[in-house]
Amino acid sequence: MKNYDVMVIGSGFAGMAAALFAAERGLSVAQTGATGGIDFSTGFIDLLAVHPIAEQKVWEDPFAALAALRRDLPDHPYCRVSDDEICRALEQFTTFLGHHGLCYRGRAGKNTLTLTAAGTMKPTYLLPCTAWNGVKAWEMKAPTLLVDFSGLKGLSARQIAEVRKDSWPNLKVARIKFPGMGGELYPEHMAWSMADPARRAELAQNVAPHIADAKYVGFPAVLGMTDTAAVLSHLEELLDRPVFEIPTLPPSIAGPRLRAAFDRGLPGLGVRTYTQKLITKAACSEEGFSFTAGSGSTSVDIFAKSAILASGRFFGKGLRSDRHRIFEAVFDLPVSQPKNRSLWHRPDFFDPNGHEVNQAGIETDANLRPLDAQGRVFHPRLHAAGAILAHQDWMRMKCGAGLAIATAYKAVASL
């Protein structure tokens, strides 16, 4: 039996953040969980952009939006964290990522519109620095060349230019061959290949004939894995223009980059990660929690004094369901949910109200401790963080990563 101060269940944004915050406080940390959600991340850190969702009201100032949301939705998990805690959480999180090759950027107190693979403009709070020149190009409507690659199916430059043609007429496109690869291309392979400066030179050579009067050049996000800053500045030098990335359709490079940063940084802080293992058994006592992670001959028994449940929603396997109900996968905690399955989803997928099932989740006290069926704290040292929390719809409110990081911060602070 291995012993830790805290067990973090989950390895999405909330799990990664909780492991980081706990370790930086000097606690010994074990972390488990399937890599689910983070693999499909855009890499953007949304804080809050839409409220109320039914009105599709978009806020430029996320903190003003937070104030309105806390007033209107007293059960929303953002009511459990202060603006100050949110800021400190984001600061600590992005500082860590910056040290491990993933620089983030945004405007204090302001959401920024950024380009998606669909050609839509998405409001977010913090962006990978590699996307920042794209923000500038868009805001100035500067003459810009968007490049895409034969064989890469996650991004069509022409689609973006068509969708944006009224608002950004100076967007030109070019489809080019990615150096050294043919057939179907995968972002991860492409990104690793950019470590070779000769490949970058070849890429720049293929792009150069299309530049004409473009002041910026945009690429699908494949420019490097652990060395994106170096790859971008080299390309900028070669093309003599600012360069930016647009995330491709998920699964994009954003997930592997985030994982790579955590894989490099967390072990050094003493976090023991049990990758791709789900909790198969959990028992609580006054002293703490006994877990079995994984199954069969590779399973591991772990004891921890405290636990943070950051196991995500359905895709992350934190919530499960059958035809009749939704349940929590590790402790079978009560799940706040609509009365029956007919109420889980609305008739229209894009209904601005969002789907009721996405507000289902775990109820907690003010310190993010899950409640039992009687409304009492389930265990004094069990906390929950991230998307598994009830009364939020991160997809429609545009608050996924921000809520995950902020609640992870609060959960760790309350340990």
Added chain:
Amino acid sequence: MTILTTRVLIIGAGVTGAGLLRDLALRGVQALLIEQRDVNSGASGGNHGLLHSGARYVASDVEAAVGCREEGDILRRLAPQCIEDTGGLFVAVRGDDEGYVSDFSALCVKSGVPCQGLELRTARAMEPALSENLIAAFAVQDGAVDPFMLSLDNIAQAMSLGCSMRRNLAAVSMEVTDGRVTLVRCRDITTGGEVLIETELVINASGAWAGRIAALAGAHINILYSMGSLIITQDRIATRVINRLRPPSDADILVPGGTVSILGTTSIRVPTPDGCRPSVAETDHIIDDARAMLPILGRTRYIRAYAGVRPLVSLGPAGDDRAVSRGFSLIDHASEGVENFMTITGGKLTTYRLMAEKAADLACAKLGVTAPCRTRKEPLPPSSMGKWTEPGRGPKSWVESRAEDDIVLCECEMVSRSVIDAIVDEAKDMRGRSMLKAIGMRSRVGKGPCQGGFCGPRITGHLYDREISTGTQGLAELKTFTERRWRGFSPILWGVPLMQADLQEALHCGAMDLEFGPAPSTRDEESENCPATAFKEPS
């Protein structure tokens, strides 16, 4: 405004309309087929894909039983590419009506429907998924038919003989002068443009919409709308068609189709044929009922549900919709004073050819054409238009014959970019402004576990690359396509499919903010059910 001229105008591209187009083409009669949405958008696409042996009707409708038996034999012989000759079983479990069970084989003999009694352990060895509570089992000659391939092959041959088809074209009014329809006024539902059609004869083959089309010519048909819902399993549960041996009721049949099985159905009277969709309650009802016959249906994973509206021509007072004949109705509206207007509706997928033959006979009599029907003898040639509806063809062609630079756009069903291109190219002037939905109908795109969540955005990108989509219209089409898949996806969202839906929303709304942006694109009746948000984006 466009003006088209045709000798015969057929309204409705279900399997009957498609069969009629071919029947007339083979008789040398030039015809135009128009359809408000796309091929098999009504009941022809919303059914089990069952090739009836006739056994289902031996107790209730001998005429239908005999018709199914004869036509089933013809289809097996002449259109083998569309048929999987699986054979079928009729089984009863403890608690089922034993009187019905004991009469069954004698009734089959009376209708000439082959039927073989089976020992229970033989039946269970043939189909291990069957319940342990079996009390009777019979083997019959049911099969599975791909209704999309069937319609597309019919249309393809007709087109090769000089006939034509237009989709997204809705008939909105008719000019009737001196007892004849002289002009049919249509609207292109994707562009709003007007199209006028001059014709000698109009055949209404619009299925559940037949009453509405008849009314345009001042004729009257009383049609009942009976909605049936079905569910598709992720895996193929049984080798053969499995029928519950009891009087026709809900959830009494499981039909295999390639790699999946289709379970159904229900019968619910609805006030209109538009916008039918399966519900959570119906889905659960079907599963709970069918578990008695095949217990695995309570545990297995489902891919989607769907619904179709059966057009039942009302013959008398309202009652059980299943008591209304499943036979077809051929109505000559000359008796109502419209000489060159007729309706063919009702019937079954299995008897579509016979319906087309009878309607074409009447049409030819009116036109003075003496050429006989040839579809009873001549094979239906397989077409390149129809072939991509077949499950398993995508992976096979990918492995055997892909070009070096080809890529897979739909990973669930392995549909490559070159296949999408072939479908787009073949659509030619039928391309219209709902190409993504058209691709879905003509291939396996959107039919695997992701239900369009990933292949939808990817193919949208490809349609932009090919300059088929422009402006925000491709995004609008993507939203229409997603809403359409959602109808069938939302009733089965628990377990793994719910995880898939979670991911789909993270992609469409979380990552791409598609809940903003252009509203779904088509202006057909479906748009009433889609969010009517005006174009608005964060600013």
